[in-house]
Structures are given as C-alpha cells and as structure tokens.
Amino acid sequence: MNTSCIIRGMGHCVPETRLTNADFERMVDTNNEWIITRTGIRERHVALKGETCVDLCLGASQKALENAGMAASELTHVLVATFSADSVIPSAACMLSHRLGIAGRMAMDLSAACSGFLYAMETARALIVLHPEAKILVACGDIVSSRVDYTDRSTCVLFGDGAGAVVMTADAPGLSGGRVQDVLVAADGAMGDLLTVKGGGSGTPYKLGETIRHDFFVEMNGREVYKHAVRAMSGVCQDIMTRHGLTRDDVDVFIPHQANLRIVEAVGKRLSMPEEKVFTNLQKYGNTSAASVPLALSEAVADGFIKPGNLVLLGTFGGGFTWGSALVRF
Numbered sequence: 001m002n003t004s005c006i007i008r009g010m011g012h013c014v015p016e017t018r019l020t021n022a023d024f025e026r027m028v029d030t031n032n033e034w035i036i037t038r039t040g041i042r043e044r045h046v047a048l049k050g051e052t053c054v055d056l057c058l059g060a061s062q063k064a065l066e067n068a069g070m071a072a073s074e075l076t077h078v079l080v081a082t083f084s085a086d087s088v089i090p091s092a093a094c095m096l097s098h099r100l101g102i103a104g105r106m107a108m109d110l111s112a113a114c115s116g117f118l119y120a121m122e123t124a125r126a127l128i129v130l131h132p133e134a135k136i137l138v139a140c141g142d143i144v145s146s147r148v149d150y151t152d153r154s155t156c157v158l159f160g161d162g163a164g165a166v167v168m169t170a171d172a173p174g175l176s177g178g179r180v181q182d183v184l185v186a187a188d189g190a191m192g193d194l195l196t197v198k199g200g201g202s203g204t205p206y207k208l209g210e211t212i213r214h215d216f217f218v219e220m221n222g223r224e225v226y227k228h229a230v231r232a233m234s235g236v237c238q239d240i241m242t243r244h245g246l247t248r249d250d251v252d253v254f255i256p257h258q259a260n261l262r263i264v265e266a267v268g269k270r271l272s273m274p275e276e277k278v279f280t281n282l283q284k285y286g287n288t289s290a291a292s293v294p295l296a297l298s299e300a301v302a303d304g305f306i307k308p309g310n311l312v313l314l315g316t317f318g319g320g321f322t323w324g325s326a327l328v329r330f
C-alpha cells in the first residue's frame, strides 16, 4: 500500500539565553576566529534559565499545530526524537502529550541523535500507512547543553539547544504543506564509539554518591566524525535523488544537518549543489542535534527561503552512526 504523507504545519522554539563566541573566549582557551573558521558558528541558544526538552518541544509543537490549523485534541500519535529527554521515565512524548492536554494516544520517544527527525518522519509514514486517519505530531528537541562539558573547548563551542516540530497526516486533495516524496534512513553501530554520551546508561551506570565522570558528556573524535559525516550525508542525499531519477537541478533547496559550515560546504560540493540553494542557520544556533533539521526547515519556510512548489532535499548525520535523507515538495 502506498499512502503519501504531508507535513501540514511546522514550528520551532529555542531557549532565550544566547552564548556568543565572545562568551566562550571567557570560559575556555578559544577564540572567535577559530570557532568561525572551523565551524561557522557565531552564537547558540542555551537553556540556562532551566528550559527542558519538553518545554522546547511544547513551544515548537504549539506553533506547528497553529500553523496546521489543528487542535492538539485532533492528534492521534505523539513522537519525540531526542537523546536528552527530561527523564528516562516518563518519556518526553508522554510528558509532551500531557502538557498538550491529551491522553489515550500512542506516545513514544525515538533515539537517533542528530538524525532523529528523519527517523521520526519515517516512523510517522509507516504509522500513516497503518492508520490512514492518523494525525501525528513529530517533535524533535535536545538540551545538548545538559550533556556538554563546558571546560572542554573541543566540544562545548559546537552545540546549542532547540526544538522543531511538524504535524503529519495522509495527503489528500486540497491540503497545503510539504508533500513527503520519500525518506531514506540508515545506521552503522560499528563506529558508534566515535561520538558518544555514555555515562548514566546501563553500560556505564552511576552508583549513589558517585561524582559524574567525563563519559557523562558528549565525547567525540571530531576529525573522524567530520569525515564520516561528509561521506554518509552526501552519499544518502545522492542515493535518494538517484532513486527518483533526479539531479541537483531538480532540487530547489537543500537543508543539511546544521553541525558545521565546513561539513555543509563539503557535502554541497560533492553533490555539486549551488551555494544559493543551501539553507544554513547553524551560525545562530550551533548543532542542536535532533532539532537541527526541523528547526532549519521551519525557519526556511517561515523566512520564505522555501517557496510554494519547491522541491526540498533534507540530509542528516548523527551519533550511532545514523544518517538519512528525504525529499519534500512544498
């Protein structure tokens, strides 16, 4: 059965507080020039006022529902992609449903690090095939700052907090939004140790009274991750275009995972994608993990970077490793 899906509305939300490169110059041995030339990042929003993953997902979800012209009570499923839920139990999806004032629906968290949005979109597509009447909220949020060591200059400058959300339903005549043409996702656990957040998991548990170790935070072999990110993201974006007989000329807008401007440029080059088709907002937000792609998509639509009729290519790469691509026609 082939039921096509449509993104009916989208929204995003970031914490109030911003940390600029100048702030990091005061915190660790770094400088604005290094951060800009190596990453492109100028500032990031960080949950210093106590905002949680569910708070940001709620903000993004309310905007997505409003944008879709839908009430929360109409939702049938709530999916949250995150690695930094407010708690292990209850899940962020259960908490988000409750905050939205709904109960009795399927609510589930998904863990695919920075690729969370495409994994959740693929899951939503499968649910829509099973339940063609479904109205699915896909919220992606991370408080990466809760797992960043702000004394480690090699990681702390890279990340920010945020959330992005979309509402997906089966497509039908007369609906407006982003028609999901295809999603392609993949994973390879063999290289999982190159990017980890381990401490507190059952493989590296903490006992009562123990102080946290460095494994509690994001640990990354930046150079290796960089190489794999470029290779996997460009490969999976090429694969989805090939699968549909498309070339870069058919794509109007490319939204890659917002981790590093050099990665974005290298992927764009491999795909021969003209620079003016590539949307970036990592300069303002840093790498917001699961929120990265939906936050960029939501902003690109709101800013008018994506216009009606545009074919949008999404690409992602994250810890696990996980990666993916999608094609959406607006």
Ligand code: UT7
Pocket (backbone or CB within 6 Å): 029, 030, 031, 034, 035, 038, 039, 114, 153, 154, 155, 157, 158, 221, 222, 223, 224, 225, 226, 229, 259, 260, 263, 287, 289, 317, 318, 319
């Ligand atoms: O979302 C999932 C994926 N995550 C990513 O995509 C991140 C992928 N990796 C990267 O973006 C880059 O590898 C980084 C931005 C993390 C690092 O850039 P790089 O060009 O690979 O730098 P490097 O790690 O090779 O480090 C170069 C130098 C080192 O000094 P030495 O050994 O050459 O003396 C680092 O110690 O830069 C130093 N360094 C810094 N210097 C100033 C590392 N971090 C900093 C810093 N400020 N914040």
